[in-house]
Amino acid sequence: MDAKTKLCCLIGNPVEHSLSPMIHNMLSERMNINMIYTAFRVESGMLEDAVKGAWALGINGLNVTVPHKCAVIPYLADIDPLAAKIGAVNTLVRSESGFKGYNTDITGLGRQLDEENVTINDNSVIILGAGGASRAITFLCAQKGARKIWLLNRSLSKAETLAREVNGYFGEVVTALPIENFSDLPKGKYPVIQTTSVGLFPDTGCAPIENDDFYEYVSDGVDIIFNPSETKFMKKCRKHGARAHNGLKMLLYQGIAAYELWNNVHVPQETAREILDMMEREIGI
Ligand code: ATR
Numbered sequence: 001m002d003a004k005t006k007l008c009c010l011i012g013n014p015v016e017h018s019l020s021p022m023i024h025n026m027l028s029e030r031m032n033i034n035m036i037y038t039a040f041r042v043e044s045g046m047l048e049d050a051v052k053g054a055w056a057l058g059i060n061g062l063n064v065t066v067p068h069k070c071a072v073i074p075y076l077a078d079i080d081p082l083a084a085k086i087g088a089v090n091t092l093v094r095s096e097s098g099f100k101g102y103n104t105d106i107t108g109l110g111r112q113l114d115e116e117n118v119t120i121n122d123n124s125v126i127i128l129g130a131g132g133a134s135r136a137i138t139f140l141c142a143q144k145g146a147r148k149i150w151l152l153n154r155s156l157s158k159a160e161t162l163a164r165e166v167n168g169y170f171g172e173v174v175t176a177l178p179i180e181n182f183s184d185l186p187k188g189k190y191p192v193i194q195t196t197s198v199g200l201f202p203d204t205g206c207a208p209i210e211n212d213d214f215y216e217y218v219s220d221g222v223d224i225i226f227n228p229s230e231t232k233f234m235k236k237c238r239k240h241g242a243r244a245h246n247g248l249k250m251l252l253y254q255g256i257a258a259y260e261l262w263n264n265v266h267v268p269q270e271t272a273r274e275i276l277d278m279m280e281r282e283i284g285i
Pocket residue numbers: 128129130131132133134153154155158195196197198208
């Protein structure tokens with residue numbers, strides 16, 4: 001560290017368990033870039049001051065996590081169009097007039113899907129859940145050219161609201177269904193993206209759909225959860241012959257996408273792999 005060291009940081013509440021400092025500091029070491037990354041717990045009432053203060057101090061970039069991903073938008077100078085539709089940002093990049101907001105959670109998932117050869121373009125896709133994570137992922141799938149998105153949620157009204165909103169931008173692509181009515185889906189094999197919190201540590205004994213008949217529809221099961229590394233949803237997918245993926249690569253690639261925006265570099269695949277190995281060791285996979 002010296003007087004030229006660039007600083008990037010995470011703001012959220014809580015932040016103490018975040019893997020982002022490890023990801024970014026290792027990236028700087030491997031990429032030989034004079035940047036450090038740390039995390040600040042920011043209370044909701046202090047968010048505007050935190051963003052203005054970061055700007056005043058010349059901070060190069062920020063990641064934003066729960067609960068500030070939507071609330072931070074009014075304090076931005078500019079916003080990426082897809083992030084604006086989603087209504088949530090997780091990465092702020094310094095520009096001439098303030099910070100510009102991006103949603104690299106979504107870029108991260110897009111990169112993971114490409115790497116795992118999960119085809120969305122011109123395919124039909126099932127998304128489980130209709131909360132904040134699902135919202136971003138439903139927009140991503142529509143943007144990636146999904147032919148049909150089946151949005152299955154416990155509360156139908158939430159799925160219907162999200163479907164209407166995405167369809168307003170992309171045409172009639174999303175259909176909402178109550179999660180227990182999965183047998184109304186046309187028979188076939190679909191990529192399924194699991195966005196609910198069901199199965200997250202410590203409730204590892206639950207899956208969002210317990211009925212084994214559902215898993216006959218799955219070609220690839222992508223869970224956004226990475227703790228545990230194999231959720232019950234993933235186990236059920238594998239038991240029925242589907243491929244299954246956890247959310248660790250999504251986390252890695254959201255970080256890499258932010259790092260690339262801040263530093264105007266491309267992180268090579270070997271470096272990404274090395275960092276993924278370190279993340280797996282860190283969370284004990
Ligand atoms: P996030 O921002 O992480 O997506 P959220 O907005 O609270 O979190 O959304 C949680 C999602 O998990 C919702 O789709 C929720 O379903 P409801 O809309 O019906 O509440 C889903 N979820 C949470 N607990 C669930 C459970 N036990 N069974 C099925 N779905 C559940």
